[in-house]
Amino acid sequence: MNRLLVQVHEVWLETLMSAFMSNNATTKQTLFDFSDILFRHFTWIENSCIKYGISYDYERNMIPIKVNNLGAILHDIVARLNRVVLQLVVCDDAALSARIAQDIEYLIYALNNIPDEAIYAFDMQRAIKGTELSEEATDALTLFLFEESYKEYELIMIYNYLKTHSSDINLARIFQILIDESFFHLKRFGQMMADMGILGVPRTIAKELYMVEDITAFLENGINEELLAKEECKRLSSAVSKESEELAKFFDFINNQENYHIALMKEALEFYNKALDVE
Numbered sequence: 001m002n003r004l005l006v007q008v009h010e011v012w013l014e015t016l017m018s019a020f021m022s023n024n025a026t027t028k029q030t031l032f033d034f035s036d037i038l039f040r041h042f043t044w045i046e047n048s049c050i051k052y053g054i055s056y057d058y059e060r061n062m063i064p065i066k067v068n069n070l071g072a073i074l075h076d077i078v079a080r081l082n083r084v085v086l087q088l089v090v091c092d093d094a095a096l097s098a099r100i101a102q103d104i105e106y107l108i109y110a111l112n113n114i115p116d117e118a119i120y121a122f123d124m125q126r127a128i129k130g131t132e133l134s135e136e137a138t139d140a141l142t143l144f145l146f147e148e149s150y151k152e153y154e155l156i157m158i159y160n161y162l163k164t165h166s167s168d169i170n171l172a173r174i175f176q177i178l179i180d181e182s183f184f185h186l187k188r189f190g191q192m193m194a195d196m197g198i199l200g201v202p203r204t205i206a207k208e209l210y211m212v213e214d215i216t217a218f219l220e221n222g223i224n225e226e227l228l229a230k231e232e233c234k235r236l237s238s239a240v241s242k243e244s245e246e247l248a249k250f251f252d253f254i255n256n257q258e259n260y261h262i263a264l265m266k267e268a269l270e271f272y273n274k275a276l277d278v279e
Contacts, residue, residue, distance in 0.1 A: 012038035153202035
């Protein structure tokens, strides 16, 4: 089951990356939708692991995505999906296994019918269409995108692990909101990376980051990290403000969203500490 979880993890992430690559609006939305479905599969398999007392983690292999045409990565995704179907034999949940297999049958059909296109997500142009940025602003944006895309992926996995292992409905609700928010940020940052020709797969996450033993310390540190993220957004907004009002407004928008994330984490901390007091 852990191997099955790894396989679905990898194909979900590769499908998400392929969505960033496409310049066709219909194809892009289809691939985003498919990546969302595969992430749901991932969480359902994870829940099944917990149900049957199966040890698991979020380890995964490197995912090579650098291609010249979309068809190449779609071909690899289809191959991965076929391997997932074969691995479903280890799943003890018959209903879940059938659902995933049926979903994948359609996904493979649809992927095989997506038109091919040239890919420019790796050309290292480091430019955004319609926007002229100085070298300093471009460097700042490049560094920000690499760091923040990994951070958002990391947060998705951490909050998902915490939500899955939480019996408190209030904490689960908060973690789900934070997952959804991180998905939005990851999709926006990933798309900007693809547009600039610098798309990359986030690195793997150390177990210590999501297998959290001290929830109180994790939430307190998370609040501090969100405050630091706000400062990064402010710096980037300032760096690009003279050259692109649109980019400056976007990073102000992201910065303002961090305020609610901080409020949610403080709320989660309050719920968790109350639960500890009851125990």
